[in-house]
Amino acid sequence: MHGYQIKVNKGIFRKIMGLCFVISITLFAQTERWVYKYNGSGNADDIAVSITCGDDGNIYAAGQSRGNGSGFDFTIVSLLPDGTERWVYTYNGPGNADDIAKQIVYGLDGNIYACGHSVGATGSDDFIVISLTQSGAERWAYRYNGTGNGSDEASSIDFGLDGNVYAAGYCYSASSYQDFMVTSLDTAGSERWTYIYNAGQYPGTDFARSIVCGSDTNIYAAGQIYNWVTLEDFAMVSLRPDSTVRWVGLFDGNTITPPDYANAIAYGLDDEPYAAGLVASGNGKPRFTILNRLNDGNYDWVYSYQGSAVLRDEAYVITYGADHNVYTAGYTTNTGTARDFTIISLTNDRVFNWIYLFNGTGNNNDEALDVEYGLDGYIYGCGICLDVIGQENLLVVRLDTSGTANWTYKYQGNGGAADRANSLVFGSDYNLYVAGYASDSISSFDFVVISLDTIETGIEDGFIQYQQTYNCWSASAFFRNQIALRNPNVTDRELKVAIYNIQGQKFYEHRQKHNSPQILIGGKSIETLPSGIYFIHIVTEGYSGGRIIKVIKF
Template sequence: MIRRNFLKFIVSMGLILTLITLMLPCSILAQPPVEEWVTTYNGPGNDSDEAEDIALDKDGNIYVTGYSYGDDTDQDYATIKYDKDGKEIWVKRYNGPGNGTDKAYALALDKDGNIYVTGYSYRADTGSDYTIIKYDNNGNEIWIATYNGPANGEDEAQAMAMDEDGNIYVTGHSDGIGTHRDYATIKCDKDGNLIWVARYNGPANGTDHDCTIALDKDGNVYVAGESEGIGTGADGAIIKYDKDGNEVWVARYNGPANGYDRFCAIAIDKKGNVYVAGESEGVNTGRDVIIIKYDKDGNLIWLARYNGPKNVNDGVSCIVLDKDENIYVTGHVDEKEELGILWDSLTIKYDKDGNLIWVARYNGPENLRDDTCCIAFDQYGNVYVAGASEVSDTDCDYITIKYDKNGNEIWVARYSAPGNTEEEANAIALDKEGNVYVTGGGEKSGSDYATIKYSQIVEITPMECFEVNFVKARDKKGAKRDQIMIIGSLKLAEEAMPFDPEIDVVTVAIDGKQITIPAGSFEEKNIWRLHYYRFKGDVDDVGRVHMHLDFDKCRWWMKIRGKDTSDLVESDGGTVELSIGTNVGEDSFEWTRKCKTRWAGFAKFIEWPPIRCCTIWP
């Protein structure tokens, strides 16, 4: 009798705690990230070192590249591999034959784990040349490929892309003979052999700077930047090449002020539409953010401009698309009439038709210059940006900001390097577990590469409220089952949830970190029903039931004694009936969505002996 009463008490407390949690909005669960590690790299020259790009492999290793002062070698390429715990595995430096300035700007990995870096290196006889280096996974140099333009002058690669066959595409600017500076795009095969070179000289025969590249699914290549026009100043210019390097089309944009316009970033959707982002001089508005969508034939579909409230200089430097073809850009907005005195970080979301959805701005604690230059998003629609936040005339911090899909700020992480340094994050990456990696450095003497890993409690995405109706539940002997209640679901990884039935709080453990959800009032609306199920086993044999419910599907997972079974039931978004098993032990429940408000919910599983509670996170 004592045991039965105690069990009833535990079950009732579990229901109360579940309903308390069910009534809590997700914002209560938002937590700042945890700085798991910071790893720095100071080159042998003990001077300024700056990482420019980052990539992750399937095993969780991290690769960064950039440039670093050597001992009597000026600036050199410096590429580093770290393991998932931030431990340095290898460092590879490259000093070009001219013993001058060598800077790497971009990094890519192929499916075999090889690493490619590109930028430019100096030679006494040819000036600066495009330089691509391929390393194997152990850091061994496989080959070096270079490109020297026709004028033997300044040839500087800025961006790189790779196709599924391992071909490498690099773009930047290159001095021409009688053409001043041109776009120059090259394609190399996986062995470093040059396949083709495509150059573009704008109509004014002036300065043309290319800074970004993208590929579509058909192997076409897109490059963009700024190109001098005839009487129009610098114009935004994007070029499409086919896979053989033939020019397909050129699209140029001259803004309303006939002034300075440039494209800084490209994205391509699955239909082959092309999006470019950058800045464009407006009439009495300074420079404005500009987003243009072209179709696959280079026809302008729409153009969106954003002018900040002070009519000064605003711009963005990167762009990404989500699965619904919404567009995200990030950069800065000037918040003071004096040019460049006060910048805020600026992140904007547009829909696929160019309609503004939201604008998010971040002003750092010192009310100085804040700028974000890299962007990523996760599977839940959260957006991450990183860059720099000024704290004094001589000191900048890394900033990393997370916004939800509606543009609400979830958290801000700041990193300040030791000493009085100007540091900025230049690149960001996310892994499949939701960890965030940023890297960067600074041009000021004493600045080092700094690469940071942040872990976070992946955002809890609640499902809709629903009603669970008991249909039939029998055990293998035909007896009624007892001890299970199913209340709701959360979209996260499964973790144990201990709780104390004598106090009105519940503690959720996620990835080893604790969230405490305070007690609160709740109202039972009779949309849930309690049912019981009994699992038999020792303390290491926990039966877990997993349930996932979304707009049109219901999935039920059961794990008993290490064996998984699952079933998937399609529905019309209203009611589904799900059965597991076909014999005497068949279970059957009916799930009906009852409300539109999305709340968090838990399911608890009670076993005697011992008493246990677990959450489920499908």
């Protein structure tokens, strides 16, 4: 502090007072904390499809990256909460072709488990589960090749309260084509059992798309099961940890019009399973569908929604909120807007709460691909929206429990093509982590993870666009004797850092070159600050506006 003179910057004051007002009504705007990109050695399409936060405080994302002569490689990336890369793991199967991760989970034992499919020596896909340590070392890789030696896939994985791993997908059988499959492994990678439904009875396309381990220690899987009368049916199956079947529940919307299937399943705090997908209605058009069964497997209720265009509507994901409401995301097709990004909320006894629709400026196919109920009581959804020139943009939205959007975040890479958010997770640090891909002018698509600060606000949209490459962010939201800033783009540009209190009074200003990966702000003026909320205004030479970061002295 220069003496004890206090200078008030009216522009910053207005922004900070706006922040204070927003905080007082618990309405916040998002701020981009960082963007991480990974480009595989093959310099082509790299995609993140699933993300989770570990109990160790680190971030883990899984998907695929293009190898050098090996097709797509099964890929897992680990990041620190500040976006620093810890390690990258890639797996190239014995077929030296495409190997793809579909979902990742952090086990109660502190290890990482991911599932997907991998081309084997015979040239067909195998069902695969891979386990890594927290440091990225491979513990084991489990492969399953069905008796038909065809295409097998693990699409979903969970870690049970009994300390075992459960994965769901399908396998190709010699007599029954594609079968609904659940496998259980111990943490050493040894197969405990494999459950296959309908093997040999009705040759068709059976598929377990999603699995969840209930707090009752039982296993719940959802997908589709085929029979010759009703064709593909919306399927929910419950197993005990020893593979004993508790029940199989099938739902057929219209016997003459396929398909009916579940894409996702969640286990509620009310100890009941909920699944989401699509079911063909009486007019033959697939509807956005949520189905609830009691814990004993008896059918409780079904809810279907049809968009105004009366075409195809589909729910991709489902979650059960701490408020005991059910939240489902996907798309609905509406007149004049094509597919709209859609989130629907219901009570756990089927009462409709609200529907949220987002139509991008391109007035075309927008979709919600994931949804989560945050620790802060807000609902977060991610996916894609099309802009006016038809390009896909990565999209994240935050809704309150009444379905009102607090903010929307869009990201477009520098490749001018498709960008997409496939998965998100709300961290215990109250930051949001989003995984997907971003277009790149050189490498087509890059595996991308983006972090948003859900409690920071006051930043105009222009400050969070990709073009703002010379930017800093706080390494931590909290400080005591010094403030640490991460600087990902070391340059010779001058950086001006100013600190304001919550009344908009500036008490610190410093200029330095943008030439260090870390900037430390310390000294007596920082050490003697009283506990509270402060705002750092960062301006890089050659850029207008700058960035405001909220930090807390404790």
